[in-house]
Amino acid sequence: MTRSVFLLAVLVAAAGLPSIAPAQDATEKALEVYRQMLRDDPWSNPGNLDVDRGEQLWKTPRGPKNVSLERCDLGKGPGKVEGAFAELPRYFADADRVMDVETRILWCMVSLQGFSHAELVAKPHPGGGQPVKELGAIATYVAHQSSGMKFAAPLAHPKEKEAAALGEALFVRRSGPFDFACATCHADQGRRIRLQPLPFLSQPAEARKVVGEWPGYRVSTSHVMTLQHRLYDCFWQMRMPQLELGSEASVALVSYLVRQAAGGDVAAPGLKR
Numbered sequence: 001m002t003r004s005v006f007l008l009a010v011l012v013a014a015a016g017l018p019s020i021a022p023a024q025d026a027t028e029k030a031l032e033v034y035r036q037m038l039r040d041d042p043w044s045n046p047g048n049l050d051v052d053r054g055e056q057l058w059k060t061p062r063g064p065k066n067v068s069l070e071r072c073d074l075g076k077g078p079g080k081v082e083g084a085f086a087e088l089p090r091y092f093a094d095a096d097r098v099m100d101v102e103t104r105i106l107w108c109m110v111s112l113q114g115f116s117h118a119e120l121v122a123k124p125h126p127g128g129g130q131p132v133k134e135l136g137a138i139a140t141y142v143a144h145q146s147s148g149m150k151f152a153a154p155l156a157h158p159k160e161k162e163a164a165a166l167g168e169a170l171f172v173r174r175s176g177p178f179d180f181a182c183a184t185c186h187a188d189q190g191r192r193i194r195l196q197p198l199p200f201l202s203q204p205a206e207a208r209k210v211v212g213e214w215p216g217y218r219v220s221t222s223h224v225m226t227l228q229h230r231l232y233d234c235f236w237q238m239r240m241p242q243l244e245l246g247s248e249a250s251v252a253l254v255s256y257l258v259r260q261a262a263g264g265d266v267a268a269p270g271l272k273r
Protein backbone atom coordinates (compact mmCIF):
# COMPACT_ATOMS: atom_id res chain seq x y z
CA MET A 1 0.00 0.00 0.00
CA THR A 2 1.47 3.37 -0.95
CA ARG A 3 1.48 6.09 1.67
CA SER A 4 -1.24 8.16 0.04
CA VAL A 5 -3.51 5.18 -0.40
CA PHE A 6 -2.95 4.25 3.23
CA LEU A 7 -3.73 7.80 4.26
CA LEU A 8 -6.93 7.71 2.24
CA ALA A 9 -7.96 4.47 3.93
CA VAL A 10 -7.24 5.88 7.38
CA LEU A 11 -9.06 9.13 6.65
CA VAL A 12 -12.15 7.39 5.43
CA ALA A 13 -12.10 4.70 8.08
CA ALA A 14 -12.03 7.29 10.86
CA ALA A 15 -15.60 7.62 12.07
CA GLY A 16 -15.57 11.41 12.10
CA LEU A 17 -13.02 12.94 9.78
CA PRO A 18 -10.71 15.55 11.36
CA SER A 19 -12.21 18.99 11.74
CA ILE A 20 -11.38 21.31 8.87
CA ALA A 21 -8.29 23.41 9.45
CA PRO A 22 -8.78 27.17 8.87
CA ALA A 23 -6.33 27.15 5.91
CA GLN A 24 -8.35 24.45 4.19
CA ASP A 25 -11.47 26.44 4.86
CA ALA A 26 -9.95 29.51 3.17
CA THR A 27 -8.87 27.46 0.14
CA GLU A 28 -12.31 25.93 -0.21
CA LYS A 29 -13.88 29.41 -0.01
CA ALA A 30 -11.54 30.73 -2.71
CA LEU A 31 -12.37 27.76 -4.94
CA GLU A 32 -16.07 28.37 -4.40
CA VAL A 33 -15.65 32.02 -5.50
CA TYR A 34 -13.89 30.78 -8.64
CA ARG A 35 -16.61 28.21 -9.39
CA GLN A 36 -19.29 30.82 -8.76
CA MET A 37 -17.64 33.21 -11.24
CA LEU A 38 -17.74 30.49 -13.88
CA ARG A 39 -21.37 29.70 -13.04
CA ASP A 40 -22.38 33.36 -13.19
CA ASP A 41 -21.35 33.45 -16.83
CA PRO A 42 -22.71 30.26 -18.36
CA TRP A 43 -20.72 30.86 -21.55
CA SER A 44 -17.47 30.54 -19.62
CA ASN A 45 -18.09 26.80 -19.07
CA PRO A 46 -15.75 25.00 -21.51
CA GLY A 47 -18.16 22.04 -21.42
CA ASN A 48 -20.29 23.97 -23.91
CA LEU A 49 -17.68 23.23 -26.57
CA ASP A 50 -18.38 19.53 -26.10
CA VAL A 51 -22.13 20.16 -26.33
CA ASP A 52 -21.48 21.59 -29.80
CA ARG A 53 -19.04 18.82 -30.67
CA GLY A 54 -21.56 16.23 -29.51
CA GLU A 55 -24.31 17.79 -31.63
CA GLN A 56 -22.12 17.58 -34.73
CA LEU A 57 -21.26 13.95 -33.94
CA TRP A 58 -24.95 13.14 -33.43
CA LYS A 59 -25.96 14.64 -36.78
CA THR A 60 -23.07 13.48 -38.95
CA PRO A 61 -23.23 10.16 -40.85
CA ARG A 62 -20.45 8.05 -39.30
CA GLY A 63 -19.21 4.54 -38.64
CA PRO A 64 -18.99 1.53 -40.99
CA LYS A 65 -22.68 1.98 -41.91
CA ASN A 66 -22.21 5.70 -42.50
CA VAL A 67 -25.45 6.84 -40.85
CA SER A 68 -26.11 9.55 -38.30
CA LEU A 69 -27.59 8.98 -34.85
CA GLU A 70 -30.76 10.78 -35.85
CA ARG A 71 -32.55 7.43 -35.93
CA CYS A 72 -31.38 6.61 -32.40
CA ASP A 73 -34.34 6.31 -30.01
CA LEU A 74 -33.45 7.72 -26.60
CA GLY A 75 -36.88 6.79 -25.27
CA LYS A 76 -39.04 9.49 -26.81
CA GLY A 77 -38.93 8.25 -30.40
CA PRO A 78 -36.16 8.11 -33.03
CA GLY A 79 -34.08 11.27 -33.16
CA LYS A 80 -36.00 13.02 -30.38
CA VAL A 81 -33.35 14.44 -28.08
CA GLU A 82 -35.10 17.21 -26.19
CA GLY A 83 -36.16 16.06 -22.73
CA ALA A 84 -34.95 12.49 -23.29
CA PHE A 85 -32.10 12.65 -20.77
CA ALA A 86 -34.40 13.72 -17.92
CA GLU A 87 -36.26 10.40 -18.34
CA LEU A 88 -33.20 8.13 -18.35
CA PRO A 89 -32.28 5.48 -17.31
CA ARG A 90 -35.31 3.62 -18.66
CA TYR A 91 -36.25 0.21 -20.05
CA PHE A 92 -35.78 -0.24 -23.82
CA ALA A 93 -37.76 -3.10 -25.36
CA ASP A 94 -35.46 -3.38 -28.41
CA ALA A 95 -32.48 -4.17 -26.20
CA ASP A 96 -34.61 -5.75 -23.43
CA ARG A 97 -32.72 -3.93 -20.72
CA VAL A 98 -32.50 -0.70 -18.77
CA MET A 99 -30.04 1.86 -20.12
CA ASP A 100 -28.65 5.19 -18.99
CA VAL A 101 -27.73 7.84 -21.56
CA GLU A 102 -24.20 6.60 -22.23
CA THR A 103 -25.24 2.96 -22.50
CA ARG A 104 -28.02 3.89 -24.91
CA ILE A 105 -25.69 5.96 -27.11
CA LEU A 106 -23.21 3.07 -27.06
CA TRP A 107 -26.02 0.74 -28.17
CA CYS A 108 -27.01 3.08 -31.01
CA MET A 109 -23.40 3.57 -32.15
CA VAL A 110 -23.03 -0.23 -32.35
CA SER A 111 -26.42 -1.25 -33.75
CA LEU A 112 -27.10 1.71 -36.08
CA GLN A 113 -23.65 2.93 -37.07
CA GLY A 114 -21.79 -0.38 -36.89
CA PHE A 115 -19.02 0.70 -34.50
CA SER A 116 -17.26 -2.06 -32.57
CA HIS A 117 -18.61 -2.51 -29.04
CA ALA A 118 -15.29 -3.92 -27.85
CA GLU A 119 -13.40 -0.89 -29.15
CA LEU A 120 -15.84 1.62 -27.66
CA VAL A 121 -15.64 0.13 -24.17
CA ALA A 122 -11.89 -0.62 -24.20
CA LYS A 123 -10.81 2.90 -23.19
CA PRO A 124 -13.98 4.91 -22.91
CA HIS A 125 -12.78 7.74 -20.67
CA PRO A 126 -10.18 10.46 -21.32
CA GLY A 127 -6.97 10.88 -19.36
CA GLY A 128 -6.26 14.21 -17.61
CA GLY A 129 -6.07 17.08 -20.08
CA GLN A 130 -7.54 14.99 -22.93
CA PRO A 131 -10.97 15.92 -24.26
CA VAL A 132 -13.95 13.73 -23.43
CA LYS A 133 -14.28 10.87 -25.94
CA GLU A 134 -16.84 11.08 -28.75
CA LEU A 135 -19.44 9.02 -26.91
CA GLY A 136 -19.08 11.30 -23.89
CA ALA A 137 -19.40 14.43 -26.03
CA ILE A 138 -22.62 13.04 -27.53
CA ALA A 139 -23.89 12.30 -23.99
CA THR A 140 -23.06 15.89 -23.00
CA TYR A 141 -25.08 17.21 -25.95
CA VAL A 142 -28.02 14.93 -25.15
CA ALA A 143 -27.98 15.82 -21.44
CA HIS A 144 -27.84 19.52 -22.25
CA GLN A 145 -31.07 19.18 -24.24
CA SER A 146 -32.79 18.43 -20.90
CA SER A 147 -31.12 21.28 -18.98
CA GLY A 148 -33.61 23.01 -16.70
CA MET A 149 -35.95 19.99 -16.66
CA LYS A 150 -36.56 17.82 -13.61
CA PHE A 151 -35.26 14.27 -13.31
CA ALA A 152 -38.21 11.97 -13.90
CA ALA A 153 -36.86 8.52 -14.80
CA PRO A 154 -39.72 6.02 -15.09
CA LEU A 155 -39.94 3.30 -12.48
CA ALA A 156 -42.92 1.27 -13.68
CA HIS A 157 -41.25 -1.56 -15.59
CA PRO A 158 -40.06 -4.44 -13.39
CA LYS A 159 -36.57 -4.16 -14.90
CA GLU A 160 -36.44 -0.45 -13.96
CA LYS A 161 -37.32 -1.36 -10.37
CA GLU A 162 -34.78 -4.16 -10.45
CA ALA A 163 -32.00 -1.83 -11.68
CA ALA A 164 -32.68 0.78 -8.99
CA ALA A 165 -32.76 -1.91 -6.29
CA LEU A 166 -29.52 -3.46 -7.53
CA GLY A 167 -27.94 0.00 -7.57
CA GLU A 168 -28.94 0.57 -3.95
CA ALA A 169 -27.58 -2.84 -2.96
CA LEU A 170 -24.26 -2.04 -4.67
CA PHE A 171 -24.19 1.38 -3.03
CA VAL A 172 -24.34 0.00 0.51
CA ARG A 173 -22.48 -3.30 0.10
CA ARG A 174 -18.89 -3.29 1.31
CA SER A 175 -16.49 -5.18 -0.92
CA GLY A 176 -13.07 -5.13 -2.56
CA PRO A 177 -9.62 -5.09 -0.92
CA PHE A 178 -10.41 -1.99 1.17
CA ASP A 179 -13.84 -3.27 2.19
CA PHE A 180 -15.38 0.01 1.03
CA ALA A 181 -18.94 0.59 -0.07
CA CYS A 182 -20.04 3.74 -1.88
CA ALA A 183 -21.78 4.44 1.42
CA THR A 184 -18.41 4.49 3.23
CA CYS A 185 -17.69 7.79 1.53
CA HIS A 186 -21.11 9.06 0.48
CA ALA A 187 -23.62 8.34 3.25
CA ASP A 188 -22.87 10.95 5.88
CA GLN A 189 -23.09 14.69 6.30
CA GLY A 190 -19.89 16.71 5.97
CA ARG A 191 -17.40 13.99 5.04
CA ARG A 192 -14.32 14.92 3.07
CA ILE A 193 -11.05 13.50 1.75
CA ARG A 194 -8.38 16.17 1.95
CA LEU A 195 -10.10 19.18 0.34
CA GLN A 196 -12.84 17.28 -1.45
CA PRO A 197 -16.20 17.33 0.22
CA LEU A 198 -17.92 13.96 -0.23
CA PRO A 199 -21.55 14.48 -1.17
CA PHE A 200 -24.15 12.66 0.93
CA LEU A 201 -25.60 10.86 -2.09
CA SER A 202 -28.02 8.65 -0.21
CA GLN A 203 -29.78 11.79 1.01
CA PRO A 204 -32.16 13.04 -1.72
CA ALA A 205 -31.68 16.73 -0.87
CA GLU A 206 -27.95 16.47 -1.59
CA ALA A 207 -28.30 14.05 -4.53
CA ARG A 208 -30.69 16.53 -6.17
CA LYS A 209 -28.00 19.21 -5.97
CA VAL A 210 -25.15 17.28 -7.59
CA VAL A 211 -26.41 14.43 -9.82
CA GLY A 212 -27.89 16.84 -12.38
CA GLU A 213 -24.46 18.44 -12.92
CA TRP A 214 -23.16 15.38 -14.80
CA PRO A 215 -21.75 15.32 -17.45
CA GLY A 216 -19.79 18.25 -16.09
CA TYR A 217 -16.62 20.15 -16.89
CA ARG A 218 -14.01 19.15 -14.33
CA VAL A 219 -11.64 22.05 -13.81
CA SER A 220 -8.87 20.00 -12.16
CA THR A 221 -8.53 17.60 -15.12
CA SER A 222 -9.56 20.11 -17.83
CA HIS A 223 -12.23 18.02 -19.49
CA VAL A 224 -15.84 17.02 -19.41
CA MET A 225 -16.39 14.02 -17.19
CA THR A 226 -19.49 11.89 -17.64
CA LEU A 227 -21.34 10.11 -14.83
CA GLN A 228 -20.06 6.72 -16.04
CA HIS A 229 -16.53 8.15 -15.86
CA ARG A 230 -17.14 9.51 -12.35
CA LEU A 231 -18.35 6.09 -11.19
CA TYR A 232 -15.41 4.39 -12.94
CA ASP A 233 -13.07 6.60 -10.92
CA CYS A 234 -14.90 5.91 -7.64
CA PHE A 235 -14.67 2.18 -8.40
CA TRP A 236 -10.95 2.64 -8.95
CA GLN A 237 -10.66 4.47 -5.62
CA MET A 238 -12.26 1.41 -4.03
CA ARG A 239 -9.71 -0.81 -5.87
CA MET A 240 -12.63 -2.71 -7.36
CA PRO A 241 -12.44 -4.39 -10.79
CA GLN A 242 -12.79 -1.90 -13.65
CA LEU A 243 -16.36 -0.66 -14.06
CA GLU A 244 -17.25 -1.34 -17.69
CA LEU A 245 -19.22 1.32 -19.53
CA GLY A 246 -22.72 0.00 -20.14
CA SER A 247 -22.39 -2.91 -17.72
CA GLU A 248 -25.35 -3.94 -15.60
CA ALA A 249 -23.58 -2.69 -12.46
CA SER A 250 -22.86 0.73 -13.98
CA VAL A 251 -26.46 1.20 -15.17
CA ALA A 252 -27.78 0.04 -11.78
CA LEU A 253 -25.65 2.62 -9.94
CA VAL A 254 -26.80 5.39 -12.29
CA SER A 255 -30.42 4.27 -11.79
CA TYR A 256 -30.02 4.46 -8.03
CA LEU A 257 -28.37 7.91 -8.14
CA VAL A 258 -30.96 9.36 -10.52
CA ARG A 259 -33.72 7.96 -8.34
CA GLN A 260 -32.18 9.66 -5.31
CA ALA A 261 -32.12 12.87 -7.38
CA ALA A 262 -35.73 12.56 -8.62
CA GLY A 263 -37.34 15.99 -8.83
CA GLY A 264 -33.93 17.72 -8.99
CA ASP A 265 -32.91 19.86 -11.95
CA VAL A 266 -30.79 18.70 -14.84
CA ALA A 267 -28.01 21.31 -15.17
CA ALA A 268 -25.63 19.73 -17.65
CA PRO A 269 -22.89 20.41 -18.39
CA GLY A 270 -22.21 21.32 -14.78
CA LEU A 271 -18.99 22.63 -13.40
CA LYS A 272 -16.94 20.44 -11.09
CA ARG A 273 -13.86 21.22 -9.03
Ligand code: HEC
Pocket residue numbers: 012171180181182183184185186193196197198199201210211213230231234235237238253257273
Ligand atom coordinates in the same frame (compact mmCIF):
# COMPACT_ATOMS: atom_id res chain seq x y z
C1 HEC B 1 -12.85 6.27 -1.01
C2 HEC B 1 -14.00 7.14 -1.00
C3 HEC B 1 -15.02 6.97 -2.12
C4 HEC B 1 -15.78 5.86 -2.38
C5 HEC B 1 -15.76 4.52 -1.67
C6 HEC B 1 -16.67 6.25 -3.45
N1 HEC B 1 -16.45 7.54 -3.80
FE1 HEC B 1 -17.60 8.65 -5.05
N2 HEC B 1 -16.39 10.26 -4.73
C7 HEC B 1 -15.27 10.26 -3.95
C8 HEC B 1 -14.59 11.53 -4.07
C9 HEC B 1 -13.30 11.93 -3.39
C10 HEC B 1 -15.37 12.31 -4.95
C11 HEC B 1 -15.14 13.75 -5.37
C12 HEC B 1 -14.06 13.82 -6.35
C13 HEC B 1 -13.81 15.22 -6.81
O1 HEC B 1 -14.25 16.19 -6.23
O2 HEC B 1 -13.15 15.31 -7.79
C14 HEC B 1 -16.50 11.47 -5.35
C15 HEC B 1 -17.51 11.89 -6.19
C16 HEC B 1 -18.61 11.13 -6.53
C17 HEC B 1 -19.72 11.60 -7.29
C18 HEC B 1 -19.90 13.01 -7.83
C19 HEC B 1 -20.42 13.88 -6.74
C20 HEC B 1 -20.58 15.34 -7.12
O3 HEC B 1 -20.08 16.20 -6.40
O4 HEC B 1 -21.21 15.62 -8.12
C21 HEC B 1 -20.59 10.56 -7.44
C22 HEC B 1 -21.93 10.58 -8.16
C23 HEC B 1 -20.00 9.43 -6.74
N3 HEC B 1 -18.81 9.81 -6.19
C24 HEC B 1 -20.58 8.18 -6.66
C25 HEC B 1 -19.98 7.08 -6.05
C26 HEC B 1 -20.51 5.74 -6.10
C27 HEC B 1 -21.80 5.34 -6.80
C28 HEC B 1 -19.65 4.96 -5.40
C29 HEC B 1 -19.69 3.46 -5.25
C30 HEC B 1 -19.57 2.71 -6.47
C31 HEC B 1 -18.62 5.82 -4.87
N4 HEC B 1 -18.84 7.09 -5.32
C32 HEC B 1 -17.60 5.39 -4.04
C33 HEC B 1 -14.87 9.26 -3.11
C34 HEC B 1 -15.43 8.00 -3.03
